[in-house]
Amino acid sequence: xxxxxxxxxxxxxxxxxxxxxxxxxxxxxxxxxxxxxxxxxxxxxxxxxxxxxxxxxxxxxxxxxxxxxxxxxxxxxxxxxxxxxxxxxxxxxxxxxxxxxxxxxxxxxxxxxxxxxxxxxxxxxxxxxxxxxxxxxxxxxxxxxxxxxxxxxxxxxxxxxxxxxxxxxxxxxxxxxxxxxxxxxxxxxxxxxxxxxxxxxxxxxxxxxxxxxxxxxxxxxxxxxxxxxxxxxxxxxxxxxxxxxxxxxxxxxxxxxxxxxxxxxxxxxxxxxxxxxxxxxxxxxxxxxxxxxxxxxxxxxxxxxxxxxxxxxxxxxxxxxxxxxxxxxxxxxxxxxxxxxxxxxxxxxxxxxxxxxxxxxxxxxxxxxxxxxxxxxxxxxxxxxxxxxxxxxxxxxxxxxxxxxxxxxxxxxxxxxxxxxxxxxxxxxxxxxxxxxxxxxxxxxxxxxxxxxxxxxxxxxxxxxxxxxxxxxxxxxxxxxxxxxxxxxxxxxxxxxxxxxxxxxxxxxxxxxxxxxxxxxxxxxxxxxxxxxxx
Numbered sequence: 001x002x003x004x005x006x007x008x009x010x011x012x013x014x015x016x017x018x019x020x021x022x023x024x025x026x027x028x029x030x031x032x033x034x035x036x037x038x039x040x041x042x043x044x045x046x047x048x049x050x051x052x053x054x055x056x057x058x059x060x061x062x063x064x065x066x067x068x069x070x071x072x073x074x075x076x077x078x079x080x081x082x083x084x085x086x087x088x089x090x091x092x093x094x095x096x097x098x099x100x101x102x103x104x105x106x107x108x109x110x111x112x113x114x115x116x117x118x119x120x121x122x123x124x125x126x127x128x129x130x131x132x133x134x135x136x137x138x139x140x141x142x143x144x145x146x147x148x149x150x151x152x153x154x155x156x157x158x159x160x161x162x163x164x165x166x167x168x169x170x171x172x173x174x175x176x177x178x179x180x181x182x183x184x185x186x187x188x189x190x191x192x193x194x195x196x197x198x199x200x201x202x203x204x205x206x207x208x209x210x211x212x213x214x215x216x217x218x219x220x221x222x223x224x225x226x227x228x229x230x231x232x233x234x235x236x237x238x239x240x241x242x243x244x245x246x247x248x249x250x251x252x253x254x255x256x257x258x259x260x261x262x263x264x265x266x267x268x269x270x271x272x273x274x275x276x277x278x279x280x281x282x283x284x285x286x287x288x289x290x291x292x293x294x295x296x297x298x299x300x301x302x303x304x305x306x307x308x309x310x311x312x313x314x315x316x317x318x319x320x321x322x323x324x325x326x327x328x329x330x331x332x333x334x335x336x337x338x339x340x341x342x343x344x345x346x347x348x349x350x351x352x353x354x355x356x357x358x359x360x361x362x363x364x365x366x367x368x369x370x371x372x373x374x375x376x377x378x379x380x381x382x383x384x385x386x387x388x389x390x391x392x393x394x395x396x397x398x399x400x401x402x403x404x405x406x407x408x409x410x411x412x413x414x415x416x417x418x419x420x421x422x423x424x425x426x427x428x429x430x431x432x433x434x435x436x437x438x439x440x441x442x443x444x445x446x447x448x449x450x451x452x453x454x455x456x457x458x459x460x461x462x463x464x465x466x467x468x469x470x471x472x473x474x475x476x477x478x479x480x481x482x483x484x485x486x487x488x489x490x491x492x493x494x495x496x497x498x499x500x501x502x503x504x505x506x507x508x509x510x511x512x513x514x515x516x517x518x519x520x521x522x523x524x525x526x527x528x529x530x531x532x533x534x535x
Contacts, residue, residue: 035060038112042120048152049119061160062118063111068162073102075165076122079129085186086172087279088128089527093121119156126155130171132286136333139522140515143495144334144422148290176312178285180500181278188275192532197224200268206259210236218259221267222247226505250507252303254438262438266508272530274508277498279530280516283523284496288335293490295462297338299426299447301331301495302509304440306426306449308458308489316458319450321429321440322512328352330513331445335492336418340484341456343474344405345415350423353444354401355394362389371408375400405480413475414452416459418491426491428452441512447493462487 036058043050062072080093098121105114130150136143158167172178191197201221203214215236222228227243241257248255251266259267292309299306301322308316323331349358349372361368366384374382376399392398403409412428422445429448434440449455453471460467463486474481497516499507511517 032108035108035112035115038109039115042113042116046123046152049123049156052153052156060111060115063105063115072159072164073118075168076118076125078165079168080121080125083125083129084531086129086182087185087282087523087528088125088133089529092527093125122159123152123155126159126168126171130173130286131289132283133526133528134283134519134522136287139519142330142332142513143515144332145287146334147287173285173289175285176502177500178282181282181285181498184498184500184506185275185278185282188271188278189531192271192275196271197221201264203264205261205264206236208236208238208241208257215240218267250505252438252507252509269508272532274498274506275530275532276520277508277516278506279523279528280519281496281498283519284494288492288494292492295487296490296492297426299491299493300499300509301333301493302497302512303499306447306455308455316455318452318455319435319440321434321443321448323443323445324441325513328356329444331443331447331493332422332424333493333495334420334422335490336420338416338418338459338485338489338491340482341414341416341459343414343471343481343483344478345409345411345413345427346405346480347403347410349401349403350444355397358401359389359392359394359397372401372403375402405478412452414456416455424493426452426455439510439512459485459489
């Protein structure tokens with residue numbers, strides 16, 4: 001319930017103004033000073049908070065007797081009591097302790113300390129709900145996400161506005177993805193409290209035509225998950241096969257309708273573990289709580305797809321290959337802006353690849369990897385026969401390796417550039433067979449596209465009446481050519497093991513790099529817990 005400053009039994013002076021009215025004029029100045037000093041001492045640790053209170057001569061925004069202060073207190077208490085709905089650490093904000101502190105604040109100094117504590121709690125909650133609890137790069141160094149942190153002054157001025165409840169609501173991410181994740185989280189908590197998906201299926205694999213207890217267990221599990229209507233069938237029939245196919249579609253698996261070992265492993269993942277993925281996805285969504293562009297490119301690493309999104313709807317989608325799950329090859333997560341594409345690109349072999357992979361090969365045979373040119377610092381092609389490769393190592397290797405444009409070029413026939421310090425981009429590839437794989441982590445970190453030409457046409461459609469003809473005419477020259485995008489497009493490399501659909505069930509993906517497991521561990525350490533003990 002909200003804090004009511006004038007009606008708590010046994011408290012002589014809950015609000016500063018009430019206290020001031022009740023005492024003679026002389027002591028009032030001293031008591032106001034005591035309040036101000038308490039606020040100033042507590043606020044000193046945050047320069048912007050201190051400046052805010054100095055600017056208003058330390059007038060209270062929480063502990064005053066006016067209606068505006070009461071509304072702020074009520075709005076804050078309501079928000080922190082609902083923090084667990086958003087996967088935030090409920091205990092961190094201590095709403096019951098705050099209420100108790102309010103009831104026990106008697107002196108101006110106690111009120112000043114309470115004022116400062118309410119501000120700290122508010123700022124903790126505001127930053128947590130808007131931009132996340134964790135610092136991404138501290139959880140995993142390959143998460144290069146720059147979180148859109150707000151100035152403290154923005155939060156302080158916002159809560160001092162005419163409608164504090166509306167301002168607190170405005171801090172919650174407004175993307176449709178976050179809204180659906182929140183709904184899914186609450187639904188899953190209710191399901192788990194009511195028994196969830198039931199016991200695991202006691203089989204490593206099942207196929208159409210099978211019968212018996214394991215099939216019944218699979219039937220019951222699929223019914224509980226919402227993939228099958230209630231029935232008493234005991235055979236892996238066509239209906240069960242269709243249900244398994246639908247499950248496979250929602251989990252990024254090969255849609256053959258056979259509950260093989262990979263599919264069975266995903267079927268047996270507990271609803272509690274799926275709920276953890278949803279909570280992690282909500283935290284990740286807070287890290288990206290900023291405008292993403294009416295048109296943007298979205299690459300979900302765990303889904304092995306690249307999409308063009310126009311006004312929150314996918315207008316183009318293609319399969320992708322991402323970095324191999326290896327310390328030197330995993331694709332990072334970050335956002336940047338695509339400015340151009342390069343048709344018939346030259347592959348400038350990254351130095352790490354040149355020295356770690358190709359230099360040992362050249363030391364064994366200087367004429368190996370003949371598709372690559374050896375280039376010196378002046379840009380001149382060097383005769384390999386004149387080089388003693390044994391004299392060089394990763395630190396002093398003085399050459400660059402380049403692969404000229406061709407259909408066999410490692411980048412294929414087009415690459416899409418969004419200049420970034422990680423040397424990551426999207427590109428074509430001659431290795432087309434990899435796109436048929438279920439799990440596609442094979443690259444050195446860049447994102448390979450299954451349909452790069454169609455991707456290019458879709459990007460150019462905004463600026464060309466016949467994008468295909470424009471692109472193909474440049475391609476036919478065989479020369480490396482840059483095509484600039486008249487409207488640069490934001491690119492977001494994300495990593496989500498839980499993804500919502502506008503219509504339909506939650507989709508889940510494997511934690512390819514183990515990043516979400518690390519994030520969940522960090523969230524737990526920060527006080528986030530599953531709420532599965534009540535319906």
